[in-house]
Amino acid sequence: MDVFTAQRRNFMSSTANTLLLFGATGDLAQRMLLPSLCALHSDGLLEPDMRIVGTARSEMTDSEFRNFARGALEKFMPANRRGGTADFLNRLSYQQLDVKDPAGFSALAEKVGGPGGQLAIFLSTAPSLFETTIKGLQTAGLTGEGSRISLEKPLGVDLASSCEINDAVAEAFPESRIFRIDHYLGKETVQNLIALRFANVMFEPLWNSSYIEHVQITVGETVGLESRVDFYDEAGALRDMVQNHMLQLLALVAMEPPTSFDASAVRDEKVKVLRALRPIGPGESVTGQYRGGAVGGAIVPGYDEELGRGSNTETFVALKAHVDNWRWKGVPFYLRTGKRMPRRVTEIVVQFRPIPHSIFNGTRTVPNRLVIGIQPEENITLSLMAKVPGLDREGMSLRSVPLEISMPDAFTGQHRRIAYERLLLDLIECDQTLFVRRDEVEAQWNWIDAIRGEWKKEGLTPKSYTAGSWGPSAAIALTERDGVSWHE
Known part of the structure; x- marks a missing residue:
């Protein structure tokens, strides 16, 4: 039994005996959900009698x-993880x-199997269908005490529409049985950020x-619109990436130590950070939209060419954020996301x-830097100053050297799991x-709506940047006026 298995024994009393997948023939199901479930089955992490029922608009028999x-x-699944596929398919x-x-x-x-029992529902449909779907589930008696529901984003386009969706879900399910997915939280390195901060005594005294x-x-x-044309042109980079993934990462970096690794304790501390975010002021945000260029040696079209029309939707955003509390007073958080990056x-x-005083005359010291890589490579790098080998007759020569931990190398023999494996298992086991x-x-x-309001007030429109670059030059100026350079 590995740690991944052992951690879940406390949740077994509420383990679902049926998983209901809405959108079971969609792209997400093919790429992520079915491979994740098959991997969990192969590793013996699903109860032997648990059933998986798929549903969608397509006409299909069980066999089909x-x-x-x-x-x-x-x-979509690596060959070395397909063990027990035949038995897994029999669950479906x-x-x-x-x-x-x-x-x-x-x-x-x-x-x-009718009402009763422990039912986990994974809802991967358009948000416009959430209310109709939930009412149908209610009418059919599938929202009882043993049921819980997982929702895929987007959960609205602003606070008002998000509240409307959440109100509709709350009509049938209490908050304790609603699982809102941000798949970044299922990534090993994102979870490792919690371990790095709160399982190592040397970091917490310095984390302020x-x-x-x-x-x-x-x-x-590096990608452009792909198959998300209509959704992306309505959402833009701010709502597509910053509102969920990036703010969750910021909250994990900035939160206070929770009392335990418990759902309520962890989420209580995250929400305190999100509520402490200072509204973005004038000059603290940059938006951009890519034009034709080259990415990975291939010529790619501009956003307007891919879209087939002109648009003011941002494909790049950079922000200078502040968390107004004691721990982070005066510390800027620079956020940057974009499509068609290098x-x-x-x-x-x-x-x-920097160190407060250097004893090494004539030798420049470089401040320490911790880099946590989440994707595509999962690694942690801490740069330290060290002596360059030699006799140093005219003073000690120093250089910044990296201490690197490659997570796959550090845990040889462990599977690199899809983020949805963890999230689906947590849904099934009600964690x-x-x-x-x-x-x-x-x-x-709240924070995102205020930014969009500021953009509207300023009449801010996206600046052009060449595909294959790190965004418009204004994004460089955003940090460099503070004496900071983006890490590239």
Whole structure:
């Protein structure tokens, strides 16, 4: 039994015996959900009698759905993790459903096994269908005490629409049975940030404004619109990436130590950070939109060319944020995300302050820096000053050297898990620690709505940047006027 298995024994009393997947024939199901569930099955982490029922608008028999799932596993799951695929496929069944037709939910309830029991529902449909779907589940008796529901983003486009969605869900499910997914929280290195901060005595005394100069969070994507044209042009980078993923990373970096690694304790501390975010002021934000260029040696079109029309939607945003509390007073948090960046990267950079006095005359010391790489490579690098080998007759020569921990190398033999493996298992076992609570979502939207209001007031429109660059030059100026350079 590995740690991943042992941690969950406390949750077994509320483990679901049925998992109901809405959108079971969609892209997310093929790429992430079915491979994740098959991996959990192969590792013996699913109860032997747990059933998985898929539903979507497509007409399929159980056998056809199993063949569909087999094709998805062969395409998207590494061969060395497909052990026990045949047994996994036997867990699957399927029920066609148009959620706009209330009459169809009775057949779905019959397929699931009717009311009662422990039911986990994964809702991966358009938010416009949430209310209809939940009413159908209620009518069919599938929202009882043993049921819990997981929601995929987007959960609204602003605070008002988010509250509308959350109100609809709350009509059928209490907050203790609502699991809002931010898949970044399922990533090993994001969880490792919690371990790094609170399981190592050397970091906590330094984790404050006395020793940290600034923090950078970068999420760079090399891709353009792909298949998300309509959604992305309505959302933009601020709502697509900053509102959820980046603010969750910021909260984990900045939060106070929770009393325990418990869902309520962790989320209580995160929401305090989100509520302490100072409103972004004039000159503290930059927006951009990519034009044609080259990424990875390939020529790519501009956003307007991909879209087929002109648009003021931002594909890049950089922000200078502050957390107004004792721990972080005066420490800027620089956030940057964009499409068509030079490389795909998600990382957190913690820049420490310079030493107060150098005893090494004539030798420049470089402040320590902690870099937490989340994707594509999971690693942690701490730069330290060290002596350069030699006799040093004219004074000690120093150089910054990295201490690197590659997470896959540090835990040889452990599988590199898909983020959804952890999140799906937590949903099945009813552990909310790595899911987002309603007050967190509303605090995030409060801050984001204020930024959009500031943009409207300033008449801010996106500045052009060449695909394959790190965004418009104004993003460089945002940090460099503070004497800071982006980590690249």
